[in-house]
Amino acid sequence: EEKLARTGPKKKEREFPDDGDDDPELLLPAIPEDTPHIPYRPPRKSDEEILQKSREYYELMAKRRTVRCFSAEPIPQEVLDNIVKTAGTAPSGAHTEPWTFVVVQDPQIKEAIREIVEQEEELNYTQRMSRQWVTDLKPFATKPSKPYLSEAPALVLVFRQAYSWRSDGKKRMHYYSEISTAIAAGFLLAAIQYCGLVALTSTPLNANARLRDLLSRPANERLELLLPVGRPHKETTVPDLDRKPLEEIMLKI
Numbered sequence: 001e002e003k004l005a006r007t008g009p010k011k012k013e014r015e016f017p018d019d020g021d022d023d024p025e026l027l028l029p030a031i032p033e034d035t036p037h038i039p040y041r042p043p044r045k046s047d048e049e050i051l052q053k054s055r056e057y058y059e060l061m062a063k064r065r066t067v068r069c070f071s072a073e074p075i076p077q078e079v080l081d082n083i084v085k086t087a088g089t090a091p092s093g094a095h096t097e098p099w100t101f102v103v104v105q106d107p108q109i110k111e112a113i114r115e116i117v118e119q120e121e122e123l124n125y126t127q128r129m130s131r132q133w134v135t136d137l138k139p140f141a142t143k144p145s146k147p148y149l150s151e152a153p154a155l156v157l158v159f160r161q162a163y164s165w166r167s168d169g170k171k172r173m174h175y176y177s178e179i180s181t182a183i184a185a186g187f188l189l190a191a192i193q194y195c196g197l198v199a200l201t202s203t204p205l206n207a208n209a210r211l212r213d214l215l216s217r218p219a220n221e222r223l224e225l226l227l228p229v230g231r232p233h234k235e236t237t238v239p240d241l242d243r244k245p246l247e248e249i250m251l252k253i
């Protein structure tokens, strides 16, 4: 019977997560209900100023490119601290902050990560990904070999926590943990761009369990993104791509 249950259809992810226990004794919000609401008064900016800021920030972000070839030059620790702190300012479902950023600079661990990802990618490219998928990647010149995983000075592994445990022992659901973690990753990429560094937004397929074990992350966490971060290699190139114009991505109603 147990075997049947395991081979049956995968349990659909629920829109309304079940924390499994509605014991009235434990029905307390994870954040105290009497948390005070305090004034928030950022200085008002004129239309001229917000116009200028919006242009400047667009110009900065439009220069961001995914880079696959890094200089090995180390990054000051405080820069890594600050970009991760910035990611941690992202909004999250019920302020659950469902993320862990594992920043790896240790050459041996980087090498071990590279080994795992390259082994899986070899299978991904030859067996797991469809031929159309592999074909669609041709303009990006990606391949199973990932020298950047040992060459980039830092690897930031973004883990999503689906839930956590409260101090009273109750399971705390992390509502909207996928989109919350994705927003935090966006903040991280923006911070990387703002300070003049580059990253590669990589999503290692099928490497979650092995990387989680390697980095001793708990079962409630799942690897969502692996970002090599650093300065671009002086010879790096990027594909000459355009972005969709505003008219194609925005509807004004």
Ligand code: IYR
Pocket (backbone or CB within 6 Å): 121, 137, 140, 142, 143, 144, 202, 203, 204, 205
């Ligand atoms: N994860 C593989 C394949 C890959 C997939 C997509 I979608 C990309 O935009 C780029 C690469 C790799 O890293 O090579």
